[in-house]
Amino acid sequence: MNDDTLKSIRARIDGIDDRILALINERAAAAAEVAHAKQAAGESGDYYRPAREAEVLRRIRDANAGPLTDADVTRLFREVMSACLALQRPLTVAFLGPQGTFTQEAALKHFGHSIESSPLDNIDAVFREVESGEAAYGVVPVENSTEGMVTHTLDRLLSSPLQIVGEVEMPVVHSLATRAPEIAAIRRIYSHSQGFAQCRAWVDRHLPGVERIPVASTAEAARLASLDETAAAIASESAAERYELPVMQAAMQDGSRNATRFLVLGRESPEPTGEDKTSLVIARENRPGGLAGLLAPLARYGLNMTRLESRPSPEGMWEYVFFVDLLGHAEDPDLKRALGEMQKLASLLKVLGSYPRSIT
Numbered sequence: 001m002n003d004d005t006l007k008s009i010r011a012r013i014d015g016i017d018d019r020i021l022a023l024i025n026e027r028a029a030a031a032a033e034v035a036h037a038k039q040a041a042g043e044s045g046d047y048y049r050p051a052r053e054a055e056v057l058r059r060i061r062d063a064n065a066g067p068l069t070d071a072d073v074t075r076l077f078r079e080v081m082s083a084c085l086a087l088q089r090p091l092t093v094a095f096l097g098p099q100g101t102f103t104q105e106a107a108l109k110h111f112g113h114s115i116e117s118s119p120l121d122n123i124d125a126v127f128r129e130v131e132s133g134e135a136a137y138g139v140v141p142v143e144n145s146t147e148g149m150v151t152h153t154l155d156r157l158l159s160s161p162l163q164i165v166g167e168v169e170m171p172v173v174h175s176l177a178t179r180a181p182e183i184a185a186i187r188r189i190y191s192h193s194q195g196f197a198q199c200r201a202w203v204d205r206h207l208p209g210v211e212r213i214p215v216a217s218t219a220e221a222a223r224l225a226s227l228d229e230t231a232a233a234i235a236s237e238s239a240a241e242r243y244e245l246p247v248m249q250a251a252m253q254d255g256s257r258n259a260t261r262f263l264v265l266g267r268e269s270p271e272p273t274g275e276d277k278t279s280l281v282i283a284r285e286n287r288p289g290g291l292a293g294l295l296a297p298l299a300r301y302g303l304n305m306t307r308l309e310s311r312p313s314p315e316g317m318w319e320y321v322f323f324v325d326l327l328g329h330a331e332d333p334d335l336k337r338a339l340g341e342m343q344k345l346a347s348l349l350k351v352l353g354s355y356p357r358s359i360t
């Protein structure tokens with residue numbers, strides 16, 4: 001390509017960038033106007049509106065004519081909204097830390113990068129931080145496609161006054177990261193127990209007999225491996241990067257479709273968007289047909305159940321509570337009626353939240 005052609009295309013790109021810049025700032029000013037209107041109307045709390053954000057992102061995806069992919073435009077507009085909101089007041093978001101965990105990636109995917117992040121040691125601490133109001137929102141893992149439910153999150157939801165206000169689904173890709181010059185030099189591997197479970201076949205095949213040391217997070221595993229040339233970590237590529245660990249084997253997880261679902265916790269339920277999910281926990285006295293009867297109203301109203309999970313009840317031995325995910329919002333007329341009928345039969349019915357379905 002000759003120099004003149006390159007120069008002229010770049011001049012055109014500069015012109016486009018100037019227009020994008022002016023438009024983004026015009027958008028930020030409009031978002032600030034919304035904030036003032038909310039203030040004038042006496043609305044308290046933060047200005048984050050999960051239902052509106054889902055609507056904005058879905059509209060952009062529908063309007064996208066390419067060549068950028070839907071995932072790319074979603075990510076770009078997510079960041080624009082994040083910056084607009086931060087101009088009003090940055091959100092504090094607590095998540096299962098430390099920095100570099102998959103949960104942090106999920107928090108950034110959901111809220112964008114213009115947040116004040118609060119990495120905490122464990123799932124319980126994330127719940128407490130949001131319950132006390134120290135953080136506006138929290139992000140915790142709830143389910144992995146290979147390893148199943150994160151039971152601690154389910155148990156904590158049962159007792160918490162918090163609402164689920166969103167969900168994030170993320171592909172989980174593990175790397176073997178190490179400062180060792182070759183695989184034969186690795187004497188120990190650090191990871192979170194879920195990291196080991198999700199990479200068991202690869203490790204059995206390539207590193208049999210090597211000591212496996214479970215630690216609190218994959219990010220902590222990367223930190224420890226960065227201190228020892230004979231150690232490796234099973235962690236995300238971003239955690240490896242954070243601790244300047246070379247990646248020896250990328251995408252080492254068993255099963256190429258390894259994904260984790262995360263929940264976003266807040267204090268108020270978002271409004272219906274037309275594409276929502278509702279999470280419940282239910283129980284009924286133990287008797288034949290008890291659960292089937294309790295779920296019958298869902299079938300009668302044609303509601304779609306996407307998950308049913310049992311957990312031991314805190315009330316007694318060999319008693320169970322059931323976690324149910326449904327498509328729809330608790331304020332949708334059919335779901336509302338079904339919940340009303342279930343309430344009459346249930347010994348426990350708690351709506352954990354209605355929230356926009358994840359936008360991937």
Ligand SMILES: O=C(O)C(=O)C[C@]1(C(=O)O)C=C[C@@H](O)C=C1
Binds near residue numbers: 053
């Ligand atoms: O529409 C609103 O309520 C806004 O505050 C504006 C806006 C946006 O940038 O589009 C910003 C923050 C909210 O979370 C949702 C949307």
